[in-house]
Amino acid sequence: MGLSDIKKEFIAVRTARGIASRNLFEERAPGALRQAVLSALAEEAGKERMIDEEARRMMEAARSEIASGRVVNAIADGVNIEGRGTRDEGRGTGASPRSLTPHP
16 A cells, blocks of 8 residues: 555545544445545545646646747737737836825
8 A cells, every 4th residue: 555545545534534523424334434535535636637737738838839939929029928919008017107106
């Protein structure tokens, strides 16, 4: 049994004991509560893996855009990656002389 399995079992047992002590789950078969907790943990781990994979894909896409020079060229042209104008376009820099003076 690996370390991750030991951790998972520990969390499952602690969670099952907490649920049982609060009478939130009526266990009709031995080990049903533990199995339900392990199932919920596995489902959450799957969701986390999916989110991590999506973030990894987004980072790889960003790296390839940066490597191809699209990002640098877009910034130099005053256009962001989505093709819209930059933040400063038509609105100034956002820092007015009034906002730069300290308040009394």
